[in-house]
Each structure stands twice: as structure tokens, then as C-alpha cells.
Amino acid sequence: MNFTAVTTEIDNAMKEIVFAEVDEKTMKIAPEDFAGEGQFDEHFRCQVCTDVVFDPKQCSAGKCQKLVCDTCITDWLGKKDTCPNCSEKFEAVRNLSRFELNILNAYKFKCVKCKDTYTYAGAKDHFKECSKMFGCPLECDKEDTFLEKEDILDHLNDMCPKVPVNCNMCEKDTERGKQNDHKCSSDDLLVKNAKLQDEKK
Numbered sequence: 083m084n085f086t087a088v089t090t091e092i093d094n095a096m097k098e099i100v101f102a103e104v105d106e107k108t109m110k111i112a113p114e115d116f117a118g119e120g121q122f123d124e125h126f127r128c129q130v131c132t133d134v135v136f137d138p139k140q141c142s143a144g145k146c147q148k149l150v151c152d153t154c155i156t157d158w159l160g161k162k163d164t165c166p167n168c169s170e171k172f173e174a175v176r177n178l179s180r181f182e183l184n185i186l187n188a189y190k191f192k193c194v195k196c197k198d199t200y201t202y203a204g205a206k207d208h209f210k211e212c213s214k215m216f217g218c219p220l221e222c223d224k225e226d227t228f229l230e231k232e233d234i235l236d237h238l239n240d241m242c243p244k245v246p247v248n249c250n251m252c253e254k255d256t257e258r259g260k261q262n263d264h265k266c267s268s269d270d271l272l273v274k275n276a277k278l279q280d281e282k283k
């Protein structure tokens with residue numbers, strides 16, 4: 083059997099990357115990425131988005147003192163005026179105390195893209211640096227494949243198992259990683275043959 087890569091699919095995948103906006107979500111830190119000593123203190127989880135608080139603000143109502151990201155609470159208060167945690171009226175956002183901020187700033191996280199460790203205080207810088215890396219646009223191995231933009235075309239051309247390939251015999255598409263399992267069905271071959279006969283006429 084002979085297969086050719088379907089190049090239009092590769093072109094589309096590349097366009098997706100080249101024209102992609104920088105994803106705001108890359109600024110998110112998942113508490114699961116915590117790589118410091120001990121355990122992640124749940125106190126630093128945002129009550130709205132459930133990620134690690136970014137630019138943290140604190141509910142000032144009574145005993146609540148729960149934390150939310152600045153952007154999260156701004157969005158939230160556009161719709162409701164109560165705290166997402168205690169449901170009291172969200173009077174004012176308080177900044178985090180120095181003491182708490184120091185703890186949070188020293189927290190270490192492991193980057194899902196480059197596997198390096200960064201501190202919370204250095205997260206913005208790290209994300210800027212790391213925003214040059216992209217996951218495979220065909221999502222061949224979502225967890226582990228992060229590549230620099232320049233390397234993605236090579237990855238798609240040479241090894242990505244999700245690249246669609248076209249069978250020269252029956253003209254059906256399959257994925258590169260599955261081409262060994264491909265068997266032309268006799269129906270497809272008949273259709274192909276009929277087409278060839280038509281073309282000859």
C-alpha cells in the first residue's frame with residue numbers, strides 16, 4: 083500500500099498556528115502544576131475560575147476572605163453583586179496582604195509546555211518566554227507535544243501520527259499512525275475502478 087500525506091490538511095494546521103491569537107488561557111496556572119515543597123494551599127485557588135489566583139483580590143465581607151483573580155471578579159461583578167463564595171454583597175475588593183503575597187510569590191509550578199519550573203512571581207515572564215511554544219495543531223499528543231513554531235511544520239511533515247494520509251489504491255483518507263491497519267475495502271476499490279473506467283471514456 084502507498085500513502086501520500088494530504089497537504090491541504092497540513093497547510094490548514096499551519097495557518098491555524100500562524101494566525102492564532104496569543105491565548106489568554108496560557109496565563110492560567112492550574113493548582114495541579116504545583117511543584118513546590120509541601121502542598122498547594124487551597125486558599126490560593128480562585129473562587130470563580132478554580133485556577134491559581136492571578137492578580138489576586140480578596141472578598142472583604144465578614145469572615146469570607148476568599149480569593150479571586152482580578153479579571154474573574156471584574157467579569158463576575160458585571161453580572162452579580164454578591165461574592166462567588168459567601169454570597170454576601172461584594173462591597174470592595176481588597177488586595178492580598180504582604181504576608182500572603184510573599185507565600186504565593188514563592189510558590190513553584192511546573193510548566194506543562196516546557197517542563198521548566200517557574201515561581202509565581204516569575205510566571206508572567208515565563209509565559210511570555212514560553213508562548214513561543216505550541217501544542218500540535220492536530221492534537222496528536224495533547225499532553226506532551228509542545229513545539230516551537232518553527233518546528234511544527236517538520237513535526238507535521240515527518241512524524242505527526244494524526245496527519246491525514248490518502249491511500250493511493252482506494253483513495254480513502256486515514257491517519258498516518260493508523261496506515262498499517264488500513265485495508266482497502268473491495269467496495270471502495272470498485273468505486274475507484276469505476277471512476278477510472280469513466281475517465282478513460
Ligand SMILES: [Zn+2]
Pocket residue numbers: 128129130131132133135136150151154
Ligand atoms: Zn480566576
Ligand SMILES: [Zn+2]
Pocket residue numbers: 141142143146147148165166167168169170
Ligand atoms: Zn465572600
Ligand SMILES: [Zn+2]
Pocket residue numbers: 193194195196197198208212
Ligand atoms: Zn514553559
Ligand SMILES: [Zn+2]
Pocket residue numbers: 218219220221222223227237238241242243244
Ligand atoms: Zn502532531
Ligand SMILES: [Zn+2]
Pocket residue numbers: 249250251252253254264265266267
Ligand atoms: Zn486503501
